[in-house]
Amino acid sequence: MMSKATWQVQPLSDPADLQRILELQRANLATSIDGEELRSQGFVTAVHSLQTLQQMHALAPSIVAKAGAELAGYALTMLVEARRFVPILDPMFQLFERLSWRGRPLREVSHYVMGQVCIAKPFRGQGLFDELYRGHQAAYRERFELLLTEVSERNPRSLRAHERVGFEPLHRYRDEVDQWVVLGWTLR
C-alpha cells in the first residue's frame, strides 16, 4: 500500500514557490484539462503573472503546502488592496461592496479574499484542503473577521470541500465566463 503523503503548511516564504504556483495553476486551468477531469477534479480560472503574484505576496503571503521542495498545494491570499494590480478581479471587489454577511454590509466587516486554491494531484483527498484553510485562519484571524472566496458552479468538488470546511454561500451570479457562488467563512 502507498504511504500517506506528508507535507508542511505554512505562509509562503521561499520566493521560488511563486513560480511553482504558476506551474500548478497552468496545469489546472480549465483550458489545459479535458472535460472529464474538469468535472471530476475541478479546475482554476484566473491566470496570474509572476509580477502579480509578487505584488500580492508583498501585501500578505499566501498559504502553501510543501512536500520537500515540491509544492503540494496553495491557497492564495488576496487583500482588498490587491484590486489595484489585478484589474480582472475588480468587478468582484465592486460586487463585494454591495453584499452583506449575516445582515451586516461587507464594508463594515473586515475581510480579505482567498483568490485561488489548488492541490497537486498526488495530494488530493487527504485532508490538505482543510489544512490550507486552517493555515489561513492561523495567519489572518487577528487581522480579519471574514474570508471570502468564489467558486464556479461547475466545480462540485471544490464546492463540496468548501462546504465541509464551513463556508456558507452569500451570493450567486453569472458573468461572461461562468456562474459563480460567493462563499464566506468566519475566521474567529
Ligand SMILES: CC(C)(COP(=O)(O)OP(=O)(O)OC[C@H]1O[C@@H](n2cnc3c(N)ncnc32)[C@H](O)[C@@H]1OP(=O)(O)O)[C@@H](O)C(=O)NCCC(=O)NCCS
Ligand atoms: C478542488 C480541490 C482544491 C479540492 O481538494 P481535494 O483534496 O481534492 O478535496 P477533498 O478530497 O478533501 O474534498 C473533496 C470533496 O468533494 C467530494 N467530491 C469529489 N469529487 C466530486 C465530484 N465530482 N462531485 C461532487 N463531489 C465530489 C469528495 O467526496 C469530498 O467530499 P467529502 O469530504 O464529503 O467526501 C482539488 O481537487 C483541486 O486542486 N482541484 C483542481 C483545481 C480546483 O478545482 N481548484 C478550486 C478552484 S475554486
